[in-house]
Amino acid sequence: MWFKNLKIYRLSAAWSLFGDHLEAALARQAYQPGTNLEMQCIGWVEPRENGGLAHVVNGQILLTLRAEKKQLHGTVINQVAKSRAQEIEEQQGYKPGRQQMKEIKERVTDELLPRAFSIYRDTRVWIDPRYRWLVIDAATSNKADEVIGILAKCIDPFPLENLYVAQSPASAMTNWLADDEAPANFSIDQDTELRSSGLSGAAIRYVKHSIDADDARRHIQSGKQCTRLAMTWADRISFVLTEGLDIKRVSPLDVLKEGNEGMAANDDEKFDSDMLLMTGELAKMMAELVEALGGEKRL
Structure with missing residues (x-):
């Protein structure tokens, strides 16, 4: 349960989403498992099993953003694409050009995706409306920005501010x-x-x-x-x-x-x-x- 890393932001006084309104806003970007042909997908899931997308306890709000990505290594794609290119070379009598190789790799990727493993990553968010904290359990700015980007799609305008202190x-x-x-x-x-x-x-x-x-x-x-x-x-x-x-x-x-x-x-x-x-x-x-x-x- 405990967050390991804290990326800290401030909510402006404009924050007013609670209960069903917040739940409905998050539902716009709810997580849906990816299809066989999708490389990655992202969306909100229930922080606690059999709960809502926004889990609220004593006014504190917990969210969880799930990112699913298909694990398909470039070396595998390159090996299969190289084999296909050799077959095509034998058929047409010359090596495939750059554009043709690109198309071969795209076809190989589409063929291999259904057999690729999915990797899941959950990022948790804590919202404290009373003291106006928004905290993301993320070790890097990229992951925090990912969360903020999805929140901004759900809540427009998104009342988020950076936290500034008097002394660095x-x-x-x-x-x-x-x-x-x-x-x-x-x-x-x-x-x-x-x-x-x-x-x-x-x-x-x-x-x-x-x-x-x-x-x-x-x-x-x-x-x-x-x-x-x-x-x-x-x-x-x-x-x-x-x-x-x-x-x-x-x-x-x-x-x-x-x-x-x-x-x-x-x-x-x-x-x-x-x-x-x-x-x-x-x-x-x-x-x-x-x-x-x-x-x-x-x-």
């Missing part, structure tokens, strides 16, 4: 290391990356190893800034903050796991309980992190 994460993380002091309610963990802002892009990484305060200051004085920093919030959630304000490797600590064990009577109740715990804790953590970065900046 790189500047803030660099200051925390230089001062050897994390912001209130946070602690600095072992993984750290410092990178030169010059053309060389030289980087120093500490993996599962704490950086000494003197070493940190020495790297900073040489012109490096902290671009990734492992941290823990309130002894409850560990994560890695990046210079782009992405939050990666999110992990609830034992104090949260233990407190939520044995509370649900069945799988559906456990799903909802885990969802409430995650959204409640992450909302607090993100609010405090924004505050630690100087507060939200309005453009």
Whole structure:
């Protein structure tokens, strides 16, 4: 249930879709299994089995976008196409030209698609209408953009805004290391990356190893800034903050796991309980992190 990566956005005050209206909007792009001749397809599925496309618990909304892609390697297509080209060469007495080879590959692809395996990828989205968060569990901008693009097709206009903070994460993380002091309610963990802002892009990484305060200051004085920093919030959630304000490797600590064990009577109740715990804790953590970065900046 817990999101592993957080791409964080803001909903504008114009957000007003709830209940059946949101469900109907998502249904415009509901997932339909691809046919034998479709290379890929994408759409919304139920986050919880036997539920709706928008799963709502205590005002918190969870969505799941499914992408299906046929696994058909280019080497296989090329091998079969080469064999076909040789047959055609024998028949017509000369090698197929560029356009003819393109057509051969297209025909081979169409023939092989029905036998190709489908790979499924689910990307989850959390919407907090009360505090206006929209969070995508995605490790890359491409996957987040994919989700936003589908949402924009369902909801027009789509009231989404980027999250801006007063102090850049790189500047803030660099200051925390230089001062050897994390912001209130946070602690600095072992993984750290410092990178030169010059053309060389030289980087120093500490993996599962704490950086000494003197070493940190020495790297900073040489012109490096902290671009990734492992941290823990309130002894409850560990994560890695990046210079782009992405939050990666999110992990609830034992104090949260233990407190939520044995509370649900069945799988559906456990799903909802885990969802409430995650959204409640992450909302607090993100609010405090924004505050630690100087507060939200309005453009």
